[in-house]
Amino acid sequence: MARGEDIVETLRSQLGVMYRWGGSSPSEGFDCSGLVAWAFGKAGISLPRTTYNMINQGASVPPNKLRPGDLVFFDTDRKRSGPDHVGVYIGGGKFIHAARTGQPVKISSLAEGYYMDRWMGGRRISGVSADPSSGGGEAAEVAPRLDAHELAETYGMSYAFFKSQPELMKLLNGAVADQWSPEKFQAKVKNSNWWKKNSETVRQAQVLQKTDPATYTATMAAARESAKQMAVKMGSVLSEKNVEKLAKNMVWYGWQEAQVANFLGQYVKFQENQTLGGMAGAAAKAIKAEAYRNGVSVTEQSVLNNAQYIVRGLTTMEKVQGSLREQAAGLYPAWAEQIKAGASVQDLAQPYVQAVAQELGVPPTDVDAFNPKVKAALNRVNAAGQPEPLSLNDFTVQLRNDPAWRRQPTVADQTLNIGKQVLRDMGLGF
Structure with missing residues (x-):
């Protein structure tokens, strides 16, 4: 008859030996069943090599009746049914086992949440006794x-x-x-x-x-730093109070990227120079560029609101750009089809822009689709009340009726030359 306490002492001698899959000796390391089979073998008791077969040995023992030398089984692999881990009870609610890869033979508590969740049962192997003087035996089966x-x-x-x-x-x-x-x-x-x-x-x-207050404090400090970095990345302006609030939500509620972004988007604000930083700033720049391309005027508040929504994940840049194109199609109905097909209002306006620059002597860089004359030409309505852009020829004639056209140096020279020619034709030339 082998003593359970002796088997436990044999197992204690292997504390610190590293886990090795398939291992069954001190020199090569142990896996869980290899450790148990080795220790019982030292006591003259032969056990099957695998956990799945060991659980069929001996008699069932409830947790509160365990004594040193009893086997304890767990289901640690939820993908497979049945026991896949075994250890040996040592008394006091604890057991010794070869836990898993990367860990040594060690002692754990049956009361740990991990093992409580995975408990499969206890078995008392035939031929193993407990010495009453060491806490075993029927009179001393319950843990202290x-x-x-x-x-x-x-x-x-x-x-x-x-x-x-x-x-x-x-x-x-x-x-x-x-x-x-x-x-x-x-x-x-x-x-x-x-x-x-x-x-x-x-x-x-x-x-x-x-x-573990020290670890908790360190975890919160790391979360605060992360919150500040993400705020800068998003273009958010956070008070210390909101940094603390975000850090706690990250630690306590496990907030993921989408939840953090939604929180930070609420605090996207203009900086002192009326600009936005980070992701919000990039979004604002893209929104303004798209609005300009489509001849749509946008307010700073509108840009801010859309930048916030993009950061929060409530909309996308593609949707905002699509909305601007829809607005452009409404503002320039005669060109709606071209705009919806991807043409920009600024491109469509280029012939008119060039005409203004040429006829009125204005630098091309100073004229765009927002120019009142260009905008009126693009949005002309015909006699039937239907949208119909002014033809380029008519637009040129219209420009030449503008007082500014007559003040052009080339126009004045042309007028003077014509006047001289008329006088010469009348015999009054000089």
């Missing part, structure tokens, strides 16, 4: 009583956290009084209002805040 602080730690939470949540503190007191099993405590916690009302990220943040 733990006080509130110890129980809190076995549940992966600090006593300080339980104290911060009156509802959970009441559960902890009940667990201390009756020495609840991990399964019972977990069920009680998951049925609490605290669990139901808070998301997973909120619960984790609350636990971290009380259980």
Whole structure:
């Protein structure tokens, strides 16, 4: 008959040995079933090599009846049904096992949330006994009583956290009084209002805040810095209060990029020189350029609003540009088809722009579709009341009736030359 305590001591000698898939010896490392089979083999007990077969050995043992040397099984791979991880109970609610790749043989608590969620069962192997003097045997099968602080730690939470949540503190007191099993405590916690009302990220943040204040402080500081950087990137102007608000939402509520952008878009504002920064600034520049191309006047407030909507993800630049083209088609109905097909109003206006520049002696760079004469020509309505642009010839004649045309040096020279010729024809030349 092998003693469970001796098997546990054999396993303790391997603490720190690194996990290795398929490993079954100290020299090569262990996987979970390899470690268990090796330790029991040292005690003269042969076990199947795999977890799936080990669980069929011995007799079932409930969690509150476990004693040193009993096997404990878990379902850690949710893609496959059945047990895929095994360890050996060592007493006090703990077990020893080869956890996973990258970790050494170690001791864990059955009360840890991860293992509580994945518990499959306990098995007592035939030929393994427990010495009453070491905490085994039928009279000593139940794990030693733990006080509130110890129980809190076995549940992966600090006593300080339980104290911060009156509802959970009441559960902890009940667990201390009756020495609840991990399964019972977990069920009680998951049925609490605290669990139901808070998301997973909120619960984790609350636990971290009380259980590991230093890590929580560092996490919040990193979130604040990230919030400031994203604000600059988006062109948002945040007060310290709003930086704190955003950082908390990121840590407590697990806000993703879309939620952060929606928040930041609300605080896109003009800077001192009436410009926008970051993504909002780029959006504003593109909106103004598209409005100019389409002969549409936009206010600074309209540009700001659209830039905010783009940053927040409530619209896209393509939609804003499409809206501007729709406005242009309405403003210049005679050219609606060309505009909808992709032509810009500024391009359509170029012949008229060149005519104004040539006839009135204005630099071409100073004339565009917003010029009153050009705009009127583009938006002319015929006798039937239908949109019909003024022909380029008629537009040229119209320009030459403008007093500004007569003041052109070339026009004055031409008029003087004509006058001289008339006088010469009358015999009055000089």
